[in-house]
Amino acid sequence: MKSAHASLHFREFQWPLRVYIEDTDAGGIVYYVNYLKFMERARTEFLRSMDFDHYLRSEEDFMFVVAEAQVSYRKPALMDDSLLATARIIELGRASMRFAQSITRDGSTLATGEIKVACVSKSGMKPRAIPARLVSLFQHHYGIPA
Amino acid sequence: MKSAHASLHFREFQWPLRVYIEDTDAGGIVYYVNYLKFMERARTEFLRSMDFDHYLRSEEDFMFVVAEAQVSYRKPALMDDSLLATARIIELGRASMRFAQSITRDGSTLATGEIKVACVSKSGMKPRAIPARLVSLFQHHYGIPA
Amino acid sequence: MKSAHASLHFREFQWPLRVYIEDTDAGGIVYYVNYLKFMERARTEFLRSMDFDHYLRSEEDFMFVVAEAQVSYRKPALMDDSLLATARIIELGRASMRFAQSITRDGSTLATGEIKVACVSKSGMKPRAIPARLVSLFQHHYGIPA
C-alpha cells in the first residue's frame, strides 16, 4: 500500500472491550464478522476522544462509510475474553482515511485489519472532503499533517 | 389480552428461513435474541405479500416501531435448521397492531411470541394512524375489519 | 406475575454502555432487538461482579438459556447515546431465575423488561438446578434466600 504520507507513524488509540455471548457463534468462538464491529468501536472512540461524535445525528451533511476492509485472523477470541481493540491512522487523504487496527488479548494479537473509511454526503452518498474541524483535531491531538 | 376485535382469527402468514452460523451462539444453538429477527422477517414479508414495502425509503411520514415484544422459548433451533416463521394479526388498532407469531421446525413449535407494532411519524417519532392504504390492504387481502 | 419469594426487593445492578452504529437501524434509532443484548450484558456483568463467569467454557455441565423475554419500549435510544442497563433478580427458583431489567438514559427509562433465565445441562439441554456455588454467591452478595 502506498501512503500519501509515508511517515505517518502516529500514536495508537486503544479501546478495551469484553466478549459477550452475543458476539459468539456455534463454533464456540467469537464470530469473525464481529471483529469488524470491535474495530469500528475503536475508531468511534478514537474520534470521541477528540470530542468528535454525534455527527450522524447533526444537520451537517457528511457521514463516514467503510470503502475497504481487510482482516487477518490469527487466533480465536472466546466468551468472557477481555480484549483490546486498537486504531491508528496510517493515511489521511482529502476525502478518506486509512486505519491500521488490531484485536489483542493479554498482549497477544488475535486479528489485524486495515480499514479505509470514506467521507460522503448524507444526501446522495457522494464523496466529499473530511470536515475541516476533524482535520484540525487530528493535527492538534495527534500531529497528523493535513 | 383484550382485543378490540375479539373475533380476529385471521389467516396465518408463513415464511421459511434457514439458520446460518451468523444466527448461532457459543451455546451451540440459535441466539435467542435472533428469534425476534426471524419474527420480524415474517411480518415484513407479510406486508410485502400485499405489495406494502419500501415505505421506509419513501417520502411518506410514517414508520413502524415495536412497542412491546414477548417471546417464550421452548426448544432450541440449531445451525442448518430449516424453520418456518409465522405471523398473524390478532389486533388492529388505529395506530398499532398486534401479531401472534411462532417459529416452528417440522411442525414442532420452538418459540412463540406476541409483538405490538406502533405506527409513528419518521419526524418526531409521534404516534399516528396506520396509513389508510395499509388498512385497505388488510381488508382486501385478509378481510380484517378497519 | 406471582413470585415464589414475594419479598425479593434486591439491589439493582447497573452497567453502563455506549450505543454504536452496529446497534442502530435505518429508522435512525437503536434496533429494538438489540435492547435484549444490552440487558444480557447487564446480567452477565452482574454474575461477573460476583466472580461468576467463564462457566460456558468450563467442563461443568450447565449453561443458562432464556426461557421467556418480555420488553416494553417507551423511547428510542440513538447513536452515541450513553445508556445504563440494569438487572435485578425478582425470582430465584431451583432451576430458573427471573430478572427485572431496564435501559435508561440520563435517568429517563427507554425500555423495561422481564427475562426468565433457565439453567440447563450443556449435554441435552435438560433443566437442572442452578449450581450451588451461584446460589451461595447470591446469598453472600445480595442476601437472596436460596
Add this chain to the structure above:
Amino acid sequence: MKSAHASLHFREFQWPLRVYIEDTDAGGIVYYVNYLKFMERARTEFLRSMDFDHYLRSEEDFMFVVAEAQVSYRKPALMDDSLLATARIIELGRASMRFAQSITRDGSTLATGEIKVACVSKSGMKPRAIPARLVSLFQHHYGIPA
C-alpha cells in the same frame, strides 16, 4: 495473489437474499459488516447445494474458520433490496480454500470480496486437511481438481 491452481475459473454459485431492517444502520443503508454475513450465506448454500451441510453438528472433528477477509464496497444496499450473493472457489489448498465473492443488485455490483477459509479441528482449532468427501464433491460437481 498466487494461486496453486492458476486456471481455476469455476462456475459461480448464486444465492438470492432480501435486505431486512435487521441488516441496516442509522446511515440508512446496509451496515457494511453485514455483507460478510451475506457472503457467508452464499458459501454455506454453495456447500449445501452439494449436500454438504450439518457438519458443524456432526461428530466429525473439523470445522471451517475464516482466515482472511477482504471486502471492497462500491455502492450501498438499502432496506427491501433484493440482492444476489455469489461465491466462486478460486483456490483449493490442502487445508484451506479461497473464494471470490460479490453482492449485486439488478446486475450492478455493490461489493466484492475475497475470503480465505481454513479447515481446523473442532478440538484445538488446529489446521487440518479439508475432508476427502468435500474434495470429491468439488471434483464431481464443479470439476475442481484436488
